[in-house]
Amino acid sequence: MPGNHANIVPFESLACPLDGEALQCDEKTCRCPRGHSFDRARQGYVHLLPVQKKRSKDPGDSKAMVAARQRFLEAAYYRPIADAVAREVLKHAPEEKPLACLDAGCGEGYYLRHLMSEAEEGRCLSLLGLDISKWAVLAAARKDRRADWVVGSNANLPVLPGSVDRVLCLFGFPVYAEFARVLRPGGRLIQVDAGQGHLKELREVVYPEVRSEPRSVNPVPDGFRRVATQDLHFTVHLEGAEAIADLLAMTPHLYRASAEGREKAAALDTLSVTVDVCLQVFERYGPAS
Known part of the structure; x- marks a missing residue:
């Protein structure tokens, strides 16, 4: 990317999803000491979600949602x-x-790509993007092959214990026991979740009634301490039916809304929506030595 001088090095802490042993990877294959082998797709990503651990034939976001x-x-x-x-x-x-x-x-990799563009000159990063959707990982790998990309599940992260400094869980499904397992002591989990007012104008279009519930503070996960909380509020102005349709398609509201609600959204040419999210930072602490 223009102007980006961060040094991106391979992520070398992948683990076999079948036995947890360290994977050794080259340009074509990842192998563990017990002989399990996983081919690297021509686009650069590795599929590390065993068939027996899939809950559906094509889990995660669809090709259309990713686009x-x-x-x-x-x-x-x-x-x-x-x-x-x-x-x-x-x-x-x-x-x-x-x-x-x-x-x-990681979805289609937007936040990791932005991280690479924001890292200062000389900063060395080892990046792994993981998603259960093969379509998301495929899109990420096509866009930027400097990071490593894998198809996998947060429930069984194909990552060695105590090997990462940061875990991102952005609008995702946190599995804190797995995050705690892969983070080094002192490592940090950065989590972003939707707040009460997030996209409320869109929700008011697609639902007959939008309930307002008091915001609750999530308990601190086991093995972590909360070190920072930041609320982000801003307004996004969407011009054109495609931008509105894209926003709806990337949220759960596309499937939760009625046909009438989706038709109302499709009829709009402009929409201003509130973005309301909470960013939390949790630090991993280890047992006393």
Whole structure:
């Protein structure tokens, strides 16, 4: 990417999803000491979600949902979120070794690409993007092959214990026991979740009634301490039916809304929506020595 001088090195802490042993990877294959082998697709990613651990034939976001999210995010509507995430990833980062960062539920890779573009000259990063959707990982790998990309599940991360400095879980499905397992002591989990008012104008279009519930503070996960919380509020102005359709398609509201609600959204040419998210940072602590 123009102007980006970060040094991106391979992610070398992949684990076999079948036995947890370290994977040794080359340009074509990843293998573990017990002989399990996983081919690298020609686009560069590796499929590490065993068939027996799939809950459906084609889990995760569909090809159409991934394409919609890619168009929406590349229009920079969520740039303030990406900026805040990149700042938290790089804050207090060790400089003497590569910063290992796992995006658990990476989608089409927008936030890792933004992190690469924001890292200062000379910063060394080791990046892994993981998603259960093969379509998302395929899109990410096609866009930028400097990071490593794998198809996998947050429930069984194909990553060695205590091997990463940062875990991202952005609008995703956190599995705290797995995040705690792969993070080094002192490593940080950066989590972004929708707030009460997130996309409320869109929800008011597609649902007959939108309930307002008090915001609850999530308990601190076992093995972590909360070190920072930041609420992000801003307004996004969408011009054109495609941008509105893309936003709807990348949210669960596409399937939860009635046909009438989706028709109302499709009839709009412009829409201003509130972005309301909570960014939390949790630090991993280890047992006393």
